[in-house]
Amino acid sequence: MPITTCIFDAYGTLFDVGSAARAAAREPGREALADCWQDVAEDWRQKQLQYTWLRAITGDHCPFWQVTQDGLDWALENRGLDGDDELRDRLLALYRELDAYPEVPGMLRALKASGHTCAILSNGSPDMLDSSVAAAGLGGSLDAVLSVEEVGVFKPAAAVYDLVGRRFGVDKDAVLFVSSNGWDAGCATAYGFETVWANRGGHPVDRLPGRPAHVLPDLSRLPELVS
Known part of the structure; x- marks a missing residue:
């Protein structure tokens, strides 16, 4: 799919x-x-x-x-x-006003231009996320900002990943989940998502039941990978 x-x-x-x-x-x-x-x-x-x-x-x-x-x-x-x-x-x-990585705004615009739904799924509190998204000017490229506060438990609990299907009504294999945390990408793989680990630090893959499907040094090539 x-x-x-x-x-x-x-x-x-x-x-x-x-x-x-x-x-x-x-x-x-x-x-x-x-x-x-x-x-x-x-x-x-x-x-x-x-x-x-x-x-x-x-x-x-x-x-x-x-x-x-x-x-x-x-x-x-x-x-x-x-x-x-x-x-x-x-x-x-x-x-509350963290810098976005340099490639992020253009990457999100490219994904949106190609017809993909884009959203955040984060441990962050809703007010924290809203502040950071606004400060970085990313709101126009995001269809939703999902917080673990909806389920009251932090990642990598499966209830957090469930929020994606609940919000967008999509099958797991239609979702690409992207994280710079190796453990998050690994657990999302085990959950059933297609995954990308943004391995910005050049670290080894975590020894977990799930392994990221793709490993990239940053997010600049993500639109190419998705297409």
Whole structure:
């Protein structure tokens, strides 16, 4: 069956999760952050993801904005930057306006021009996603922005992937699911989607029951792959 529907993870896939710390580090008076912003960004992202997995396992769900704050607090303390409330507030504000990766706007326009449905499926809270989509100017290329808040559990729970069929009424094999998270792409494969792993970091494939059908270094060639 041909692909009719392209579904994208948001954070790390369409939006550069390191751009908040990078932008803050360039601001005057941020010398302490400038010395370690990459470490802060990496710690922040890893804790954010780990907290979603743990909450999914324990059933202790909360909005993604909460785990985003919790992950940042851990990251700042780990680098000796805790206690700077102004820095914390600034990083959180920037996280709501993350940069899209350079190839993303053109890639989405090309998919829409070829008649494909395009949507986000994300752990993100609806208000977070709406803010980032608006800041990046992507709204005109998206048919929907789907959040796990509809089902109250984080990825990779099957209930999250179910949202695609519920929203668009399509069979699994008509869906191309795209994520920069290897575990997300692998789990979506096991669920039944055609998958692309945007392997921006050049990492090995995760040892999971499902393996991504396609591995790309970024999303620039995605319209060519779909066609």
